[in-house]
Amino acid sequence: MRNSGFVTRESNRLRAFPTGWFLICFSDELEAGEVKSIKFMGQDLVVFRTESGEACLSDAFCPHMGAHFAYGGAIEGEILRCPFHGFCFDTEGNCIKTGYGTKPPRKAKLRTWPLQEMNGLILAHHQQDWKAPEWTVPKLDDDEWTPLTHHTWELRANPYDTAENSVDFGHFSTVHGYRKTEILRPLHTDGPKLTARYAMDRDAGVFGNKNDLRAEFEITKWGLGYSCVEVEVPEYGLRSRHFVFPSAIDHEMLKLSLAISLRHVAHPEKINPLLRLVPRSVLHKLILAASMRGYKDDVSQDFEIWRNKIGIERPPLAEGDGPIHAFRKWAKQFDPSSSGEHDRVVSAAE
Template sequence: MTVKKQRYDIPPYSEGWFQVGWSDQLARGELRQLNHFGRTYVLFRGMNGKAAILDDICPHLGAHFSEGGCVKGNSVRCPYHHWAFDGAGACTNIPYSKSIPVKAKTRSHTVAERYGMIFMYRNKAGTAPTYELPSIDNFDPEDYSRPKTFEFKINIHGQDIMENSVDSPHFAAVHGHSMPVNTFRSEGSELWISQDASVRRFGTTLKFRLEFHMIEPGFHYVHFPDMPGPPSHVFSSIVPVDETSVIHRLTLRVKKTRPKLVSHIARRFIMWQMMRTYHEDMQIWETKEYLKHPVLCDGDGSIMKLRNWYRQFLDPEEGESPKLRVLPS
């Protein structure tokens, strides 16, 4: 008998807010199937403009709304017998019945739209959030050019993607940068990391600082305060598909400039640099193992800091939670 080895011994899912799409990619009257956390949801936007997420299963006879259903008014209509359900999961219409059964409900999930992104709140119990979607400091989307978006499905745990940001030696080995110096600051459950580094490009040495703001496992962002050119932000959203893979969404926002050419060039440069490093990491990410007790040296200290921060969001009931040691950095 073949025993399948589990790649990660940390819980695959966490509690919190997760980006499930972009606002301008879901018009009124449209729906999408979402495959996250090992299950299926339907995301739709009613004619009132409000986005909603429901469990993608009709309580009547089990059809999936996202497999041939449609939006009617502010409800999603099941393809099988045309029962309709609003954004709160209540049945609003049965075309062939005079009354609606009390149990004709499906579970709805809390949705928030901010900065041009659509987020859902998720926890194991499927209950409403006890806190709002955290906001981003000093960022007004009106001042920024339209988002440039990227979406990747990767066989990895989200913790490994976030860990990569503080894995200083890999920047030299994989990306050809200098080995960055990380400075950590935490406030409540959030973490800020300043990273100073340099890279040889175009025959010169470019020095830069990255400021990471780790909000929760589903969402973090980075900006580049010392970079020449207009201010820019990269939003990074990680949402599990199942126990083996995640969808990683990246959104680049560059501040508008006059002339527009400056923000255009900055945008092209950041995109090029971002995609280059991303593909360099990707091959290693998809094949690496997760070591609960890695053998670390003095230059690796930030990795365990990141794991310890991440652990606060993991629910041991959703899988084994590791006992981590904090190593001096």
């Protein structure tokens, strides 16, 4: 079977799970005292929250005799209790007591995963060799922003394709109907961080306006699992953050989560004069609901393409395709199956 970069050409399956930080769930999806089953990077895991509020991600099966913690397991204060023999583990995976009051076996160690929780997100670090994370995703200032509105799908796709989508300028018009793409700041990379800024025109139907709107998009990626696009619509005085979180379930299936946060609206009359009469909390909910509908429609337009495409390692790019080669050079650092030799970056016209 021939390989094509990060995926196999014949099926577009992942050859290896990428390194980096990936969404496990949103903070509001995990309550204190809850234990939830999750499939992540081909492994059965549980995510749980202690009574004090600390989130933890661990292997799903008790290292004692293999019971699944999500089926009858319980949180007791700050520990996870196995439903089978009552063995208890702290958030670092140490067995601190058995169900019979005897000394815990030294080898009864539960594997846990590095987590960071901020901005309403619970992110886990994946790395095949289990080295400590070399970088983290920085916390955003969200004091003047609404809580996240979010949605999640499961589909046949991979995180390389979904991450590459945001720099694939050519498909913005052919798939999504955007027009007049303008590069305001070229793609720039700094270790695990990628940034770019561009502007496009789009019909404003989501707001009940038939005229085109000019929107500016500030992309910030931290690895393949975290993408924040800050969208500004100057005509309406709107700023929002559109997030994309692709996370591999296994080599073929992807959990794809979207989220939106809206900066508090100062001048609603720019959208419609009547909106100045609407309470801000109601206004924010209305705008978020409309924005999420449009966002889901946009992203879902790519689904059939992702489900049925193959991987082309060195595509013959045309002018207007966008910085695909530059993106792939950057993305190679997250591919554990890569030799580490980056493709040279070539212009779209080559």
